Amino acid sequence: MTRKYxxxxxxxxxxxxxxxxxxxxANCHCLDCKRATGGEAATFFAxxxxxxxxxxxxxxxxxxxxxxxxxxxxNFCPDCGARLFSSNLESFPGLVFVTLGSLDRPELIKPGVxxxxxxxxxxxxxxxxxxxxxxxx
Numbered sequence: 001m002t003r004k005y006x007x008x009x010x011x012x013x014x015x016x017x018x019x020x021x022x023x024x025x026a027n028c029h030c031l032d033c034k035r036a037t038g039g040e041a042a043t044f045f046a047x048x049x050x051x052x053x054x055x056x057x058x059x060x061x062x063x064x065x066x067x068x069x070x071x072x073x074x075n076f077c078p079d080c081g082a083r084l085f086s087s088n089l090e091s092f093p094g095l096v097f098v099t100l101g102s103l104d105r106p107e108l109i110k111p112g113v114x115x116x117x118x119x120x121x122x123x124x125x126x127x128x129x130x131x132x133x134x135x136x137x
Contacts, residue, residue, distance in 0.1 A: 003053075005109075007102040009077035009084055014057030016084065018047045018098075025100075025109055026136075027127060030116035032066045036074060036083060040124050043100040043111055049087070052096040059084055066091075 003017035022045035033042035061073040070090040076083045086097040100106050114120075115132040130136075 006055075006104045007084065007098065008104065009057070009059075009080050009082035009102065011077060011080035011082070013079045014059045014077045014082075014084060015055045016098075016102075017053055017055050018051045020047050020051045022046060022098075022109055023112075025112045027111045027114045027129070028116055029114065029118075029120040029124075030067070031119060032064075033116075034119070036064075037099075040121050041114075044086070044097045045100065045109060046092065046095045046097055049094050049096050052085070052098075061087070063088075 004019040006015065006017045008015045025045040027041050027043050029041045034040065036042060057077065059075040060078040061075050063071060063073050065071050068091060072089040073087045074083060075085050075087060082102065083099055084102045085099060089095060089097065100109060103109065111127065111129060113130045113132060113136055114127055115136055116134055117131050118133045
């Protein structure tokens with residue numbers, strides 16, 4: 001069965017799919033996201049765990065304790081190293097957070113908020129979205 005959304009790592013060894021239209025899509029400027037992506041921010045969205053399926057390959061998980069003190073697993077391709085999704089999030093049980101850039105068609109999903117804007121670098125311009133200094137409440 002064809003899934004609505006598909007994604008993969010840079011080398012194509014790990015592929016995943018889901019059908020749920022994300023209702024929480026964020027550009028996050030927190031230090032954890034900056035370190036995890038190597039960029040100024042990370043764009044990610046939440047998908048119900050029961051809808052998310054790895055359809056090929058075996059991602060490797062790195063268990064990480066965020067600045068919040070809560071744990072999560074950052075999943076990446078063991079061959080090319082591309083980060084794909086976070087799972088086992090203590091702060092958000094039952095959800096998988098997918099990185100936008102890992103989608104085959106990232107243009108289908110648009111950010112809805114920017115968060116941890118107090119950590120945004122001075123040269124980065126705010127998007128025309130709701131802005132939050134920390135985690136949206």
